[in-house]
Amino acid sequence: MASIIDLVGNTPMVEIQKLNPNPEVKIFAKLEGNNPGGSVKDRAALSMIRSAIERGEIKPGIKLIEATSGNTGIALAMIARLYNLEIELIMPSSSTRERTLAMEAFGAKVTLLDSIEICRDYAEDKAATGEYFILNQFSNPDNYKAHYKTTGPEMWKDTDHLITHFVSSMGTTGTIMGSSMYLKEQNPAIQIVGCQPTEESSIPGIRRWPAEYLPKIFDPSRVDRIIDVSQQEATAMTRKLAKVEGIFAGMSSGGAASAAFRLASELESGLIVFIACDRGDRYLSSDLFG
16 A cells, blocks of 8 residues: 555656647656645655655754745645654745645645745754754755656656656756756766746746855756746746646746747757646646636
8 A cells, every 4th residue: 555655756747749849859748746745846855854864864853944935845844744743844925825825734834934045044044053954955965866766767767768858947956956867877968958037037946046045956067058938938838738738737847848849949859858847726826827
């Protein structure tokens, strides 16, 4: 009998049927919203908590704390509950109400502050008191190792080793770092493409970090190309994915899809996989689908 933890990973991939701009290129979306917590972050959350417990870093009675833009927080709240751990999650006040409610449903304490940068500083300050254990997804190797062990191998296997390009939105960068490490080991010719917002854009789940907040797990040498996507482009593509392809996902998925389609239009042939990071239902209180 499987537990919730056993259901993390092994998400399906679906081929883009109608929006693909180039019939000579196959494009697949990896549906990470099919994870039990509803996003790709289930993988990193499980890896970070379980690994810290195995190393003895999480002591009895200590509380967890983490800054999050949303999906990691929901995943951590779910996994922490399964391990009977208390957790406080620090999130920007601009986050959708659904995200806060989901974290609280799993029993987490949620604190809302002005920005993700302020949230990160707050979490680190509280962890410095010794009363909390910070998972620190931005510098924790267990974040990207989750994708080296699971996401990368799944894509390699499910494409019958034919994947030529991998496209991922970049937030904490764990997904693109770990997947890149694995895929490049299998075939160095595979191109790793990151997606980030244009200078003036705000896309939930994707960041263009100030230099002082750049995730420490990020290694630019593992990314072959970065494509900038505007907020308007990501929004329009997210709506198209739902209405045309039946893929109900968030705006970071629309951003990754936009980058994948732009890339496909430049190629003579290939097989692209992009990450559909989460489910669209956690954005219904916003104007994303309005």
